[in-house]
Amino acid sequence: MRLRTIATVSLLGAAMVVAPAAPALANCGGVNTSQAPVTEPPKDDGGNWMLARFGLGRLPGTSDGRGVTVAVLDSGVQASHPALKGQVLSNGRDFLESGGATKGTEDCRGHGTAVASLIAGNARAGFRGIAPGASILPIRVNETVGGNNDNGRKTDDGKIAAAIDYAVAEGADVINISFAYLNGEAKPDKHKVFADAVQRALDQNVVVVAAVGNDKTATDSFPANLPGVLGVGAISRNGLLWENSTKGSFVDVTAPGGGILTAWTPGIYTEVVGTSFAAPVVAGAVALLKQAHPKWTASQIVNQIQATADPSPGGKNSKSYGAGVVDPVRAVTELPGFGAAYKNPPMPLKSEDPQIVAAKERAADRKALALWLALGGVALTVIILLSSSIVFNGSRRRWRPAE
Secondary structure, rough: OOOOOOOOEEEEEEEOOOOOOOOOOOOOHHHHHHHHOEEOOOOOOOHHHHHHHHHHHHOOOOOOOOEEEEEEEEEEEOOOOOOOOOOOOOEEEOOOOOOOOOOOOOOOOOOOHHHHHHHHHOOOOOOOOOOOOOOOEEOOOOOOOOOOOOOOOOOOHHHHHHHHHHHHHOOOOOEOOOOOEEHHHHHHHHHHHHHHHHHHHOOOOOEEEEEEEOOOOOOOOOOOOOOOOOOEEEOOOOOOOOOOOOOOOEEEEEEEEEEEEEEOOOOOEEEOOOHHHHHHHHHHHHHHHHHOOOOOHHHHHHHHHHHHEEEOOOOEEEOOOEEOOOHHHHHHHHOOOOOOOOOOOOOOOOOOOOOHHHHHHHHHHHHHHHHHHHHHHHHHHHHHHHHHHHHHHEEEHOOOOOO
């Protein structure tokens, strides 16, 4: 299923294949969560194009996001999923269920579980998130995937703002928001409560990552259009922009989102499409950076993500690709760019290499010798010419001595 631009905020993404309904979960109220499973994830990175593209094995083994908390504001997270066991915190919150019975650890859609797995999934070879050591703070705040007839429970700006404040209070380092208002509904002044909560998070140096939307005709996207928020578009396997990724100046960076493998409820894996799933890829890269540089500000982390992005067909800072395609390995391993196009300078030498010094001296000696030889040649030529002239004139005068 594909999403359209709607007046209400919508989860942005869908599994590629729909299957018969799965057994209802206890607190789902009849919401259909089911998708056709991929029976087994691929056994190596070669079967998962996202992992093959990034080559995360080049990172040190300890660079996995450990110690970093990523809040997933979504449809909840299935904490019991094999890909997420041990990664989901118990202090989550449910803003949809009366009394918050699930603490965010039940997912009636599958959407939030997929998002979380791309950040911190670590269950099997061939399937892993970008930061498998990170902790997920599950917050159920939205089940709507499109239209007024959707049977998911609706959210509102007050619930979303409360969810953001809760994430900050619980120590989240990163907040992932994979839903958006588009077009006329994307004006920040229409969502002041939501926007103010985002600003409070940014003021606490919490990095906010937001999907830009799945409507190629849309011209605006909230909250991606808020200053300081890292807006994320999606690319496909071929490295080109996914066909429905929303374009605009609010696109800061792009990431895999066109046909990537994720976890899904209940305990399965499936392929998904959408900017919903590109955003958590970037959130995972942010978690890796936050682990490596815990004292960096949110703006420094955002700028480093952009500065180390791989070049894209759109060129630098395009409305389709933003700064380019996120590269988690470059973001962690390269010297800080902080937003500027960065080129590693040559390493300065504390003292010059003796071999280089000797080579320079030999070159200077050769140059001096060549100069002296040239001068000698000129002098010899002058002497010969003068001698020839004297001899010639003398022979004409028949060289008689003066009397």
